[in-house]
Amino acid sequence: MSQKTAIITGGSRGLGRDMALNLAKDGINVIFSYNTNLEKAKEVISDIEALGQKAVAFPFNANNPNTAKLFMSKATEYLMEENGKPNFDFLINNAGTGTFNMINDTTEDQFDEMMNVHLKSVYFLTQAALPYINSGGRIVNISSGLARFSLPGMSSYAIMKGAIEVFTRYLAKELGSRKITANVIAPGAIATDFAGGSNKQEDKAAVISSITALGRVGEAEDVGGTVAFLCSDRAGWINGQRMEVSGGMLV
Numbered sequence: 001m002s003q004k005t006a007i008i009t010g011g012s013r014g015l016g017r018d019m020a021l022n023l024a025k026d027g028i029n030v031i032f033s034y035n036t037n038l039e040k041a042k043e044v045i046s047d048i049e050a051l052g053q054k055a056v057a058f059p060f061n062a063n064n065p066n067t068a069k070l071f072m073s074k075a076t077e078y079l080m081e082e083n084g085k086p087n088f089d090f091l092i093n094n095a096g097t098g099t100f101n102m103i104n105d106t107t108e109d110q111f112d113e114m115m116n117v118h119l120k121s122v123y124f125l126t127q128a129a130l131p132y133i134n135s136g137g138r139i140v141n142i143s144s145g146l147a148r149f150s151l152p153g154m155s156s157y158a159i160m161k162g163a164i165e166v167f168t169r170y171l172a173k174e175l176g177s178r179k180i181t182a183n184v185i186a187p188g189a190i191a192t193d194f195a196g197g198s199n200k201q202e203d204k205a206a207v208i209s210s211i212t213a214l215g216r217v218g219e220a221e222d223v224g225g226t227v228a229f230l231c232s233d234r235a236g237w238i239n240g241q242r243m244e245v246s247g248g249m250l251v
Contacts, residue, residue, distance in 0.1 A: 003053075005088040006231065007075055008032040009125065010095030011062060012041040014192040015142070018224030019092055020044055026228050029242040031088070033060035033095060054082070060125075062095040062117040068125035076132055089137045090231045091129050093122045093164075098143065100153045111156045118160035124169060136179045138231050141168045143186040145240065149250045161186070165242055172240030181239040183230050188246025190218040213248025223246070228236045 006023045010016040011032025011242075020030045030048055034041040034057050041057040048055035056078055060071040076086035097117055099110050122141065133139070143165050146158040164184060171182035189208045205217045226245050229235050 001081075001104045003027065003028045004090065005031060005079065005083075005177055006090035006092060007129065009062065009071075010035070011046055012037055012057065015187065015190065015223050016092075016094045019094060019227045020055070020222040020224075021051070022224035022228035023090070023231060024048040024055070025053040025162070026232065027053065028090070028231070029054040029170065031055070031069055031078065032057050034060070034062055035095070059072055060095065061123040062097075063113055063194070065116055065121040067126050069128045072125065072128040072132070075223075083178060087132050087134050087223050089134050090140070091126065091133060091137070092140045092142075092231075093126065093226055094142050095121070096192050098154075098157055101156070102153050103155050106156050112168055114156040114160050114190040118157065119163050119167075120228050122164060126171070130175075133178075133180055137181075138235075139168075139171055139175075139180065139182040140227050140230050141165075141171075141182070143168075143182040143184045145188040145244055145249055147186060148244065168217055169240045176239070181230075181236070183235075183238055183241050183243065185223070185226050186242055186244040186246070187223050188212065188218050188244065188249040190220060190223065192220055201218075208249070211250050212246065213251055218245070218247055 005232040008016055008020055011020045012034035020032055024030055045055040045057060058071055058074045061067055079088060080086045099114060101110055110190050141164050146154050146166055147161040168182050168184040208217045209215050223245050
C-alpha cells in the first residue's frame with residue numbers, strides 16, 4: 001500500500017506543527033509551508049523524519065494569495081520527483097495570524113490582511129490544489145470558536161473564519177463526486193504565539209479557564225489529533241461538518 005501525503009500550510013510551529021506530527025505518527029508523509037522562519041521548519045522536518053516519515057517545507061506568504069499557485073507548484077514538483085506523480089491525499093489549510101482591534105479602530109489594511117490570510121489565500125490555494133487531490137482525499141480547514149461566540153476586538157478575524165465555514169460546506173457539496181470530504185475544525189483559545197501570545201498571559205488565561213468547561217486554556221497538542229482523525233479511515237463518513245475543539249468554551 002502506497003504511503004499517503006498531506007499538505008499543511010503554516011506547519012512550522014503552533015497548531016500546524018502539532019498537526020504535522022500527529023499525521024506523521026499515523027504514517028503519513030508531510031509537505032508544509034512556513035512564512036519566514038526556516039530554522040523552525042527544519043526542526044519540524046527533523047521531528048517528522050525521526051518518526052520515520054518524509055517531510056519537506058516550502059515558503060508561503062498567506063498575506064499574498066498570488067503565491068498560492070507557486071507554493072502548490074513546488075509541492076507537486078517535489079511529489080513528481082519522489083513518487084512519479086504529483087498527487088496527494090490531504091490538504092490542511094492552517095496558516096494564520098491574528099489581529100486585535102475594536103471595530104472603531106480597525107484599518108482597511110488590517111481588514112485586508114485578515115481577508116488575504118484567512119479567506120482569499122485559502123480559497124485560491126485550495127483551487128490550485130484541487131486537480132492533484134486523490135479521489136477519496138480530505139480537506140480540513142481551520143476556523144475558530146470566535147465564529148460561534150463573540151469577544152470584543154476580534155471582528156475582522158472572526159468574519160473571515162465564518163466565511164471559511166461556509167466555504168467548507170461548498171467544498172463538501174462540489175467534491176462529493178470525487179469522494180473527497182471537506183470539514184472544518186474550530187479551535188478555542190489556545191496558548192500559542194498566535195496574536196502575540198496573549199492566551200499565555202496569566203490574567204487572560206485565568207479568564208479563559210473560568211469560561212471553559214474543562215477549566216484550562218487549550219494547548220497546541222489538543223488540536224492536532226483531531227486533524228489526524230479527520231484524515232483517517234475512521235472519519236470517512238464525516239463531511240461538511242464543523243467540529244469545535246475548545247474544551248467546552250462558553251457552552
